[in-house]
Amino acid sequence: MESFVTLNGPGPWGFRLQGGKDFNMPLTISRITPGSKAAQSQMNQGDLVVAIDGVNTDSMTHLEAQNKIKSASHNLSLTLQNTLPLKDPHVDSASPVYQAVLKTQNKPEDESEDWSRRSANLQSKSFRILAQMTGTDVAVLPSEEKTLKYFLVSFGILKTAPAPVHSYTPANTEPASRPPWVTDDSFSQKFAPGKTTTTVTKHILPRGPPAPARGTVQRAERFPASSRTPLCGHCNSIIRGPFLVAMGRSWHPEEFNCAYCKTSLADMCFVEEQNSVYCERCYEQFFAPTCARCHTKIMGEVMHALRQTWHTSCFVCAACKMPFGNSLFHMEDGEPYCEKDYIALFSTKCHGCDFPVEAGDKFIEALGHTWHDTCFICAVCHVNLEGQPFYSKKDKPLCKKHQVPHVQ
Numbered sequence: 001m002e003s004f005v006t007l008n009g010p011g012p013w014g015f016r017l018q019g020g021k022d023f024n025m026p027l028t029i030s031r032i033t034p035g036s037k038a039a040q041s042q043m044n045q046g047d048l049v050v051a052i053d054g055v056n057t058d059s060m061t062h063l064e065a066q067n068k069i070k071s072a073s074h075n076l077s078l079t080l081q082n083t084l085p086l087k088d089p090h091v092d093s094a095s096p097v098y099q100a101v102l103k104t105q106n107k108p109e110d111e112s113e114d115w116s117r118r119s120a121n122l123q124s125k126s127f128r129i130l131a132q133m134t135g136t137d138v139a140v141l142p143s144e145e146k147t148l149k150y151f152l153v154s155f156g157i158l159k160t161a162p163a164p165v166h167s168y169t170p171a172n173t174e175p176a177s178r179p180p181w182v183t184d185d186s187f188s189q190k191f192a193p194g195k196t197t198t199t200v201t202k203h204i205l206p207r208g209p210p211a212p213a214r215g216t217v218q219r220a221e222r223f224p225a226s227s228r229t230p231l232c233g234h235c236n237s238i239i240r241g242p243f244l245v246a247m248g249r250s251w252h253p254e255e256f257n258c259a260y261c262k263t264s265l266a267d268m269c270f271v272e273e274q275n276s277v278y279c280e281r282c283y284e285q286f287f288a289p290t291c292a293r294c295h296t297k298i299m300g301e302v303m304h305a306l307r308q309t310w311h312t313s314c315f316v317c318a319a320c321k322m323p324f325g326n327s328l329f330h331m332e333d334g335e336p337y338c339e340k341d342y343i344a345l346f347s348t349k350c351h352g353c354d355f356p357v358e359a360g361d362k363f364i365e366a367l368g369h370t371w372h373d374t375c376f377i378c379a380v381c382h383v384n385l386e387g388q389p390f391y392s393k394k395d396k397p398l399c400k401k402h403q404v405p406h407v408q
Contacts (some may be wrong), residue, residue: 002050002081007037009074011362011373014038017049017069020062023331027057027065029080043080051079070362215288215300217269217280220246220256247272258282271299305329305336317341350375367392378402 007013014036019025027049032038049057052068054077060068069076225241232239233249234256244251244266253266259276271283278287280299288297292308293315303310305324316323319341330342337345347356350363352375357363362373364386373386379396391403 002079003042005041005043005078005080007041007076007078009072009076011070011072011076012036013069013076013362015043016358017062017065020065021059022061022063027060027062043078044082048081049078050081053077054079214273215271215283215298215302217271217299218246219269220244220251220266222253222266246270246277260286306331319345352376366390367395367397369395 014033015029015038016031017027018030019027029038029043029045029047029049032043032045049065051057052060052065053072055068057065221244223243223245225243229238229240230243230250231237232243232252232255233247234251237252239250239252242253244253244256246256246265254264256265256277257263258265258270258279260278260282263279265277265279269280270277271280271287272278273283273287284297284299288299289302289309290296291298291311291314292306293310296311298309298311301312303312303315303324305315312323312325315336317329317338318335319337322338324336324338327338329336329338330346331337332342332346343356347358348363348370349355350357350372351367351369352371355372357370357372364371364373364376366376374384376385376397377383378385378390378399379393380402381399383399385397385399389400391398391400393403
């Protein structure tokens with residue numbers, strides 16, 4: 001759904017962009033500064049910027065969008081399209097930010113159960129019964145009402161009319177069949193108001209070893225004949241004699257073969273793929289992805305980034321040559337850079353505060369440097385010099401009043 005936002009000038013506007021035509025990504029709000037003009041409007045992190053001051057952004061590069069925003073002096077009008085929020089709200093950069101993903105088959109499961117919530121539900125159920133009996137709630141089951149009413153009468157909380165006397169006496173009544181609240185003198189103390197009667201026990205099931213990543217080279221383990229008679233994972237028959245154990249199952253040694261070339265894998269390494277086993281040569285030929293950098297087959301852990309596959313040791317920062325792993329990286333001139341090197345090499349820094357000048361920030365170019373509009377001040381009295389005549393002394397701006405040789 002599109003929305004229209006107008007920010008009253010002057011800047012800074014308090015938001016940052018990522019994407020652009022040169023990155024094949026739509027322009028997106030990547031960060032909103034708390035307390036800024038953008039934060040006080042209806043802008044949300046992750047919104048797509050459809051138009052800036054009425055100009056469609058489909059054909060804008062990242063730099064063109066920045067310059068369009070910086071050129072807005074009085075008001076800034078944006079047409080936004082609401083989307084889901086960004087996955088990582090801590091990204092703080094004006095360039096498109098990417099994240100490499102290591103694809104594995106590990107699927108941790110949380111098999112514990114929230115018994116405390118059940119306990120709370122049971123307690124609130126008793127209160128609902130009490131509320132119904134006092135006329136403040138809706139209907140309740142007759143059996144539950146009858147049980148609670150008995151306890152309330154026993155504690156003297158609820159007064160009832162005396163019950164009619166019956167002369168019938170059941171035959172062969174055993175004392176052991178009488179209710180516990182009659183035979184046990186301490187029963188009323190066990191269920192006194194405010195006394196906890198429910199014990200919550202949390203059981204955590206043990207987890208098995210994690211599944212190996214796709215493409216991981218494995219090796220079967222041999223076991224001698226014993227009284228153990230497992231079932232073969234191939235023919236589903238009982239194994240009487242030596243057997244192999246691989247992928248959590250047992251196998252006849254003569255039936256644990258490559259699914260393609262039928263080579264015996266009893267004493268060879270193998271790779272599991274789509275519930276079948278292959279020798280390393282067949283897996284490399286038919287299934288292994290190719291690294292985008294060294295153009296060789298990837299056996300083992302695979303890095304997925306920029307719609308390509310890489311060895312984890314091949315996908316590195318263009319500056320420091322360190323692998324990215326699962327960390328964030330930035331793209332510049334078709335090369336990936338880690339956050340630290342990207343800021344050091346490519347960001348424009350304010351000469352006054354030495355912090356980056358980013359998309360949405362209003363800036364001034366003077367004395368051969370770039371300044372935040374709020375950082376371009378007199379070196380003596382600190383009055384803002386934006387739009388004012390100024391003088392300079394040793395690369396320091398001075399107002400007209402302090403244009404003297406001595407600068408503190």
